Amino acid sequence: MKLNKVVLAYSGGLDTSVIIPWLKENFDCEVIAVVVDVGQEDDFEAIKEKAYKTGASKVYIEDAKEEFVNEYIFPTLKAGAIYEGKYLLGTSMARPLIAKKLVNIAKKENADAIAHGATGKGNDQVRFEVTIKALMPQIKIIAPWRIWNLKSREDELNYLAQKGIDIPFKKEESYSMDGNIWHLSHEGLDLEDPWNMPDFDKVLKITKNPLKLADSPETVEIEFEKGIPVKVNGQQMNGVELLKTLNKIGANHGIGIADIVENRLVGMKSRGVYETPGGTILYYAHRELEYLCLDRATLHFKDMVAIRFAELVYDGLWFSPLREALSAFVDKTQEVVNGTVKLVLYRGNIYSAGSKSPNSLYIKDLATFEEDQMYNQKDAEGFINLFGLPLKVFGMVNRKEDEEN
C-alpha cells in the first residue's frame, strides 16, 4: 500500500525509532515525527536528531505542558477521578492530548495516516485511536505493533541494523515506562508476578524510597480557587510550576507510590507501579477542601460520578459527550471549593494539618454540645420519627412478633 505522508507519535525510544523506517519501507511514504512534550524528562533536541537520523522528513516538538495541566489534569483532579481506587490516570490523560496534537498536525500537513507505537495488548492503542476517530473520523490509523513480525527488543535492534541505522539503544529489557509531568509508570519484568513486592530502589525513578527516608517532616500549604490549585506555601504559580514544585516536595518524602493489579480495557488484568508525588498531594488536598465545602448530597453523588469519570478517562474517552457532560457537573460543584489546606508530609505519608475556606459549611457551633439557635436538639425527635418511619412500618408488616432478632 502506498501512502503519501504519515504523522507518527514519536518518543525517541526504540519502538518508535523502528517505526520510522518500517513505515517508509511498507508504505513508501514521508514520515513526520511528532513529539509532544507533556512534561516527560527528555532531551528534545537529541530526540529530534534521532528522528531525522532514522528517516523522518520533518519533526515537530509540541510543548503541551500547560494545556496538559490545565485542560486535562485539573479537570480530572476536580472530578476526584481515581481508577479502581489507586491509579491517578497519568498516562490515560496524556494520550488524548497527544492524539489531538497528531490530528492537528495531520490536518495541517494534509497527511494520509497517523501512526503510533502502542502495542496490541494495552490501553494506549485504544486511547490514541479512539481520540483520532473522534476528531478526524476519516483518517487512516496505523499501529505497527499489530502488523509487523518484530516480537522483541532484539528483533527491533536487528531491524535497525539491517536498515543501517546506527543509534545506540540499550540491549537489555527494562521496565516498560511512561512518564509525564503528572506521573511515571512502570510495568513488566518481576512486576508481572503480583506475589512480588516491587524493589523500590530498582523501580522508583523520581520518588525517594519511602522505606529508607530520613526523619524530616515537612508542612506544605496549598490554596485552591474553584477546585484548582493556585498557590503553594503562599506563592501564586501557574499549573506547570505548581505541579513541578509539588513533585519535588512529594518525591522527597516518598509520597505517591501506587502499586496495583488493574483491569485493562482490553479484557485482561495487568500490574503497574506508579509514581505520582505531586499529584497525590493535590488529590489529598483537594479532597480535604471538599470535606469543608461540599454538602453531603453533592459529595456522595460526586463520589459516584468520580468512578465513571475515571472509567471514561482510563478508556480513552476524553473527547466523548459523557466525559464532557460529567465535567460540566463537576465544574458546577467546584464553584464553592475555595480555600487553603495544610498538610504534613512524612515518610511516605500525608497527614491533614488543617483546612479552611470562606465557603466552609462546617459551623463550629452546630457540632458542639451547647444549645444554639441554628440547631434545636428537640428537632431530632421529629426527624428520627419520620426518617425511621419506613423501617417502623416495614418492621410492623414484615417482621414476625416472635422472631428472635
Added chain:
Amino acid sequence: MKLNKVVLAYSGGLDTSVIIPWLKENFDCEVIAVVVDVGQEDDFEAIKEKAYKTGASKVYIEDAKEEFVNEYIFPTLKAGAIYEGKYLLGTSMARPLIAKKLVNIAKKENADAIAHGATGKGNDQVRFEVTIKALMPQIKIIAPWRIWNLKSREDELNYLAQKGIDIPFKKEESYSMDGNIWHLSHEGLDLEDPWNMPDFDKVLKITKNPLKLADSPETVEIEFEKGIPVKVNGQQMNGVELLKTLNKIGANHGIGIADIVENRLVGMKSRGVYETPGGTILYYAHRELEYLCLDRATLHFKDMVAIRFAELVYDGLWFSPLREALSAFVDKTQEVVNGTVKLVLYRGNIYSAGSKSPNSLYIKDLATFEEDQMYNQKDAEGFINLFGLPLKVFGMVNRKEDEEN
C-alpha cells in the same frame, strides 16, 4: 408520666450514670442497665457495680464481640464500605447491634421503654432509635439528652451530688470518645476547629504516634475465604482473635488514623479522629485480593454499591431491606475472593508486598508482550473499531470540519 420498667443502654460513663436516677425521678420506674461488650476496653465488673450504685435494679453484661465481628464488621468489610472515603464506620456498625440487644432484653423483661444516652446533635440517637423502631415498633424510646436541662458536665455532676450518688468522675472535659474492638473515635475540644492538626500524643489512645516511630518494618500475611479473613501469618483464628491480633500489629506501626470533617446525617458537619489499626489493615488486604479476583464490571459496580452501603450503615439503617439486599449482592461477589495478601507495615504506611489466589483472574501471559493463544493482538483492531464507533459517528455528525480541536 409513669413507666414500669425501662431498659437503658449503659456504658458506665457520666452521662448514662446520670440517666439512671433521672429516669427513676421522672418516670418512677425500674431501670435495667444493659452493657453491651463490643470490645471496648472496660472493666465490666466495675461498670456493673456503678450501675447498681446509681440505682439500676438489674444489670446485663452482654458479650457481643463475636456477633459484632462476624455479623456486622465482616459484612461491611466485604462490601468495602467506607464513609466519605475515610471513616471505617466503627461506631455506626456497633449501634444497631447494641440496639438489637436492648430490644431483646426489653422483650424478655417486658419493659415499657428503652433509653439511651446519645445527644440530640449526633448520629447515634438516630442509629439507636431507627433500629429499635425497626425491631420493636411499638416500644417507647427515651432520649434524656433531648429532654432534660442538664447542659454540661458540671450540671451532670451537680445532679449526681444532689441525688447523693458518690461516684468519682473526672471534672474536666475531655475528647468525646467511642470505642469497640474495631475502632476508637475522638471528637471535641481543639478538634472542633478544622484548622487545627490533632496532637497525636494527646489524642491517640491505642495507636502509636506515627510521627515518632522507630525504624522497624513488619510483614504480615492475611488469608481470606470468601472475602472473610481467616488466618494471620498462617495461623487460623476466629474473627475476634484475628482482629485483636491485627489491632496490636497495626497500632505498633501507627496504622489506621483517619482525620475527617464528615457530614452527619442530622444535617451538620463534624470533625472526628478515628483509630482503626486492624481494620485499616483488613480493608487494605481485602481490596488487594479483590484486585486479583474480581472482574472489571463487578469491581466497578461494587465500588458504587460500597458508597451506598456506607451511607446506609452510617445512617443507622443496618436493619433495612436495602442494606440486606446489598449484602446479598456483596456475598455473591465474594465467593471467589479467596487467597493470601502480604503487606509491609512501616511508619504509618501499608505497602503491598504480594497477593495470590486460586481464583486469580490475572493471567501473566496475557499481559506480557509475547504472542499467545489467549490473546491475539490483531483482535485489538476490531475491538477499537467497534468500541470507537460511537465517538467516530458523533464526531462525523457533530464536530465541524474546520473546528480547531
Added chain:
Amino acid sequence: MKLNKVVLAYSGGLDTSVIIPWLKENFDCEVIAVVVDVGQEDDFEAIKEKAYKTGASKVYIEDAKEEFVNEYIFPTLKAGAIYEGKYLLGTSMARPLIAKKLVNIAKKENADAIAHGATGKGNDQVRFEVTIKALMPQIKIIAPWRIWNLKSREDELNYLAQKGIDIPFKKEESYSMDGNIWHLSHEGLDLEDPWNMPDFDKVLKITKNPLKLADSPETVEIEFEKGIPVKVNGQQMNGVELLKTLNKIGANHGIGIADIVENRLVGMKSRGVYETPGGTILYYAHRELEYLCLDRATLHFKDMVAIRFAELVYDGLWFSPLREALSAFVDKTQEVVNGTVKLVLYRGNIYSAGSKSPNSLYIKDLATFEEDQMYNQKDAEGFINLFGLPLKVFGMVNRKEDEEN
C-alpha cells in the same frame, strides 16, 4: 407571640382562607396574601377579593407562568426526571418557585415570617420550608396545620363563622387537588384504598376519560432545540403557549393519566392520580429525540441521573447545589438534542410516528446488512474476543470443567 407582618402563600381555598384570620388572632399581625399564578385555572380577581374579605392587608398576584415553564419545567423535562417511574413532578416543581416568590416579597415587605397552608403529613410543607431556609435562612416559618386544633373541613367552616367571615365554601369533602399549567393532582376519598380503581368520570377534570373516547387519531409534530420544545405542528410558540396547546390536544385523547402509590419523603406511602396531558406528550417526544441524538454511554448515565434528579425535585431540593450541578450535566448533554418528533395520539396512547434530527447518530447504512466503509463485519470478531475475554478467563479459572451448565 407578636409578629409584625406575615407573608402567606394564599390560594383562595378554604384552608388558606382560614389561615388569614387565624394568623391575625394568634400573632396579632398584618397578613400579606401572595397568590402565585403557575397556571392553575383560577379567577384571580375573585381570589384577591376573598383574601381582603378574610382580612389580608395586601394581596399580591404574581404571574409566574413563564418562569415556571422555562426555569423549572423545561430543566426537569430535559433531565427526563420522573419520580418512581410515573409521577411527572407537577406539584414538586411548583413549590420551590412559589416559595421563592414568597421570599422575594417577604424581603421587599420586610416581613417577620412566611406562612403556608400545607399539612403536616405531606411533601409540600418540606418543599416550601426547605426552599425558604435555603433562600432566606433567618425568617420564621409558620405552618398552621401543624399548630392549630382544626381537624376537619367542618372545624374550619365553624372557625370562619365564628370570625363572622361569610364566604361560601362547599361543605362536602372532595379530592384534595393541586393544579398548575403542567398538571392536576388528586388524592383522598376512595383513592386511599389502592384496591380501588379511580372512577375516571369522577376524578378527571381536564383529561377526557380514555375509556370512553371516540375514534379519532391525531398526529402532532414537536420540534426541539437543545432539548427544549419550541414548535408544535410547525408553529413557533413560547413555553406557556406551547404547553397550553399540548394540554388541549393531549386532554382530548385521554393522554397522561398516572395512578401511583408513591413514597412520600416524610416516610409514608400515599396514592395519587395525576393528569399531565401536555407534559406526558413532551416527555415522550423528548425521549424519542434523545434516542436519535445521544450516544449509548450518555443515555445510560443520564437515565441514572434522572432518577436522582427526580428524587431531589420531589424532595423540594430544587435550590440545592446537587440539583444545580445535575442540571449543568443535563444541559451539556442537550446541546445535540435538536430535531422533530411526530406522534400519533389515540385513545389514551402515544405512538411514535417518526423522528429526525440534524444531530442524529443513527446512520442507516451502519445498521443494514450490506457491507460498507464505516463498519467492517470482520471487526466484530476482534471486538467479541476482547469484550468476552474477562468472561473467558473467569470461566477458565472459576468454572469446573465437569460442571453441568
Added chain:
Amino acid sequence: MKLNKVVLAYSGGLDTSVIIPWLKENFDCEVIAVVVDVGQEDDFEAIKEKAYKTGASKVYIEDAKEEFVNEYIFPTLKAGAIYEGKYLLGTSMARPLIAKKLVNIAKKENADAIAHGATGKGNDQVRFEVTIKALMPQIKIIAPWRIWNLKSREDELNYLAQKGIDIPFKKEESYSMDGNIWHLSHEGLDLEDPWNMPDFDKVLKITKNPLKLADSPETVEIEFEKGIPVKVNGQQMNGVELLKTLNKIGANHGIGIADIVENRLVGMKSRGVYETPGGTILYYAHRELEYLCLDRATLHFKDMVAIRFAELVYDGLWFSPLREALSAFVDKTQEVVNGTVKLVLYRGNIYSAGSKSPNSLYIKDLATFEEDQMYNQKDAEGFINLFGLPLKVFGMVNRKEDEEN
C-alpha cells in the same frame, strides 16, 4: 481447515440452512443441528427434516421453554430490567440460553466447534459467543456471516441451488424477525428510516393493531409470590402456561408494542419494533406490586440496578459474575413482593385497577389527614429543620444577602 464435528444453532430459516452445506464444504466436517425451542411458533418436525435435507448428520430439538421462562425471563422481570426504557430484552435473554444448550451438546458430542447464523453487525453474535467463551472457553467458534462472501438473500438461494438443495424459501426480502415465548422482534425494510411510522397491519404478527380495535375492555388479575407471577385470574399456572395465557389476552388488546431506535453494543444505533404482549402486562403488574411492597430506599436503588441489569442482559453477559450478583440483590428484595394486581386492558393501554398485598407498606391511616398514633404531624417540623439544615447553612454561607433570587 479440517474439523471433525460442528454444532450449529439451527433455526430452519434460510441463513442457517445455507450454513450446513457451507460448513461441510469449508471444514469437511459433520454438522449437528441444534434447534432450541424457546417458544417460537415453529413446526419442529419440518425443521428437523429440513436440517437433514441440507446435510445435517444429527438434529437435536431441545425444549427449553420452561427453563427460559423460569431461569431467564422471571429473573429479568424481577429485576425490572428494560433496555433504554423500552425494550423488554426478549432476544437478549434467549441467546445465552441457546448458547448454553449448544455448549452442553458440544461437550456431549465432543465437537470441535460451535457455529451460529448471527450476522457481523448485530448483538446476537456477541451474545452467542460471549456465552460460549464463558462456558466452554477452549472451543472454536464459527460465525459464517463474518467469513463468507454471500451478501444477500439471492446469493444464499443461489448457493443452495448450486449445492443441489431444493427447499422452497421465499425470494423476497422481509422484516428480519426473532421470536420466542416472550416476544417477536422486527427490523429492516421501511423500519430502517426512523422517520417512518411502522405499518402495524404489515408488521405485527401476534398483536392486534391497536389503532383498529373494537370496544372491549378486559380485566385481568395476576398474583405474585416473591416477585414471580403464579396465578392469572385466580388460576395457578406454571410459567409457560401463564405467559401463553397473558400473551393471548394482551395480543387481543393491542398491548406491548415497542418501537425504538436503540444503541447496539457494537457501536451503532438500530431501529426495532417489538411485540411483547404478555411480558408488558407482567412488567406493569410486577411494578404495581412493588409500589406497595418496597420501601423508598430499596425501590430507588433497585431502579438504578435495573438499568445496569438491562445493559448486562442486552450485552449478552448473562453468565457474568456481575449479573449473578445483581440477581442475588434482586432476589433478596423480592421476598416481600407478594400479592395481587388487577389491571384493565383496553385498546393498547393498561390501567391499574387495584393492587393488594399481605406485605403492603401502604398504611391507609398514615396518609389520611386525621391524627393518629403512628404519625404525629408535629414531628414534621423537626424533620424539616434537620432535613433542610444543609441547605440553610449553604444558603447562609454561599448566597449573597442582596442576591435577587
